[in-house]
Amino acid sequence: MKEFMQNEKVTYNLMSFTAFKSMLLFSYLLEAPRSYAEIRDYFAQQKYLKETISIDTLRVYINSLERLGCEIVRGKKAEGSKYKLLKHPFTLKISDENAKSIIKVFKSILKSIEIDDLLSITKFFDKIANATENPELKETLENISPLKKIDPEILKMLIIACRKNDEISILYQSPASGLKNIDVLPEKLTVTNGKVYLYGTSPNYSNTARFLVNRIKEKPVTKLQKTIKPKADPVIIGCELYDKTIPLLENEKIISEDENKLTIEITSVNKFTARQRILSLGRDCKVLYPQSFKEDIISALNKMKEKYIAEEV
Numbered sequence: 108m109k110e111f112m113q114n115e116k117v118t119y120n121l122m123s124f125t126a127f128k129s130m131l132l133f134s135y136l137l138e139a140p141r142s143y144a145e146i147r148d149y150f151a152q153q154k155y156l157k158e159t160i161s162i163d164t165l166r167v168y169i170n171s172l173e174r175l176g177c178e179i180v181r182g183k184k185a186e187g188s189k190y191k192l193l194k195h196p197f198t199l200k201i202s203d204e205n206a207k208s209i210i211k212v213f214k215s216i217l218k219s220i221e222i223d224d225l226l227s228i229t230k231f232f233d234k235i236a237n238a239t240e241n242p243e244l245k246e247t248l249e250n251i252s253p254l255k256k257i258d259p260e261i262l263k264m265l266i267i268a269c270r271k272n273d274e275i276s277i278l279y280q281s282p283a284s285g286l287k288n289i290d291v292l293p294e295k296l297t298v299t300n301g302k303v304y305l306y307g308t309s310p311n312y313s314n315t316a317r318f319l320v321n322r323i324k325e326k327p328v329t330k331l332q333k334t335i336k337p338k339a340d341p342v343i344i345g346c347e348l349y350d351k352t353i354p355l356l357e358n359e360k361i362i363s364e365d366e367n368k369l370t371i372e373i374t375s376v377n378k379f380t381a382r383q384r385i386l387s388l389g390r391d392c393k394v395l396y397p398q399s400f401k402e403d404i405i406s407a408l409n410k411m412k413e414k415y416i417a418e419e420v
Contacts, residue, residue, distance in 0.1 A: 128160070129171040133195070137237070140182060140189035199238035206244040209235075213251060220387075221356075222266060222296040222303070229254050253303050256321045262296075264327050265305055265320065269293045270357060274335055275327040277305075279318060286324065291316065292335040295380045306380055308335055315377055337376040344373040344381055345395040353391060356384070370395070382407060 128150065135141055135149055143162055151159050160168075169179050169190070176196035182189045201209070213228070220228070229252040236248040249255070254262065268275050274292050281287060293307040294315075302319060309316040345362070348369040355361070355371065363370040375381040378400070385392050385404060394401040 125171060129168045132168045133172055136190060136192040140191040142187050142189045198240045199235060201239050201241050201244055206241055210247060210251065217298055217301060220298055225254060225298060253298060253301050257303060261323055261326050262320065265293065265296060268327060268329065269295055274330045274333045276330060277323050277327045278325040280322045280324055290335060292337065294377045297383060306377060308337055310335060315379060341374050341376045342378060342400065344400055346371050346373065346385065347393045347395060348391060350391040353388065
């Protein structure tokens with residue numbers, strides 16, 4: 108440890124590399140079956156290794172895992188000769204009480220979470236589901252995320268379109284008018300009431316359009332030239348951000364900074380999504396300007412407060 112604190116380098120004096128590489132192999136096979144070439148490249152990219160391994164050396168690490176109780180087989184050549192982890196003794200034990208807490212926390216943060224964060228949490232819950240012995244928790248975690256009902260390729264392309272502000276064409280199953288192609292200038296993906304929506308501007312709608320993502324039936328097509336203009340000029344919103352660890356979005360920039368806060372500006376053509384973003388930050392954010400938007404946030408907060416008071420009466 109003293110050596111590591113001095114130079115921040117891991118050497119053979121600091122760890123058992125056989126154990127370390129066996130752990131890496133276990134983690135990698137836990138995700139999916141892997142070929143020797145994939146494992147070799149994965150090891151070569153590791154920060155503390157940066158070296159390739161031979162097929163014979165790989166067998167040493169497999170033997171180490173098998174002695175611990177893992178069962179690893181090598182698939183058929185026609186299937187890529189991939190190594191597959193069939194079973195292992197490392198299970199995650201979660202009590203019913205802890206399971207309820209996990210679900211409660213997820214449902215709470217789902218109300219204001221960004222899509223990128225939801226993707227990360229969904230992957231994390233998938234890992235918990237694969238490791239837990241609790242069958243009810245496993246089933247719940249595998250199905251609780253609203254992303255489970257969405258084609259991941261469609262979602263990935265929508266995220267990119269929102270970031271790049273690309274105009275797209277989507278094949279949408281409308282409950283009112285059936286299957287149709289719709290041109291959209293996307294603005295943001297949001298989670299509302301446990302469902303994922305795409306917000307944007309479309310010539311088919313007079314106001315900001317909202318599309319339920321699981322009704323988009325094919326991967327969106329990016330249009331080479333934009334034909335849709337935003338319906339409103341961008342609004343610039345000045346805010347104080349008191350938690351400096353909160354990651355900023357692409358339409359947010361730092362104006363000034365001191366020890367206790369950041370002063371940022373949010374540029375948005377959609378007041379609704381800007382309002383949702385600010386409300387999601389709670390007490391960590393205070394609107395400075397424009398005054399009209401500041402009053403809008405105060406009004407929204409007062410309505411929320413009135414609703415809670417009414418429920419308690």
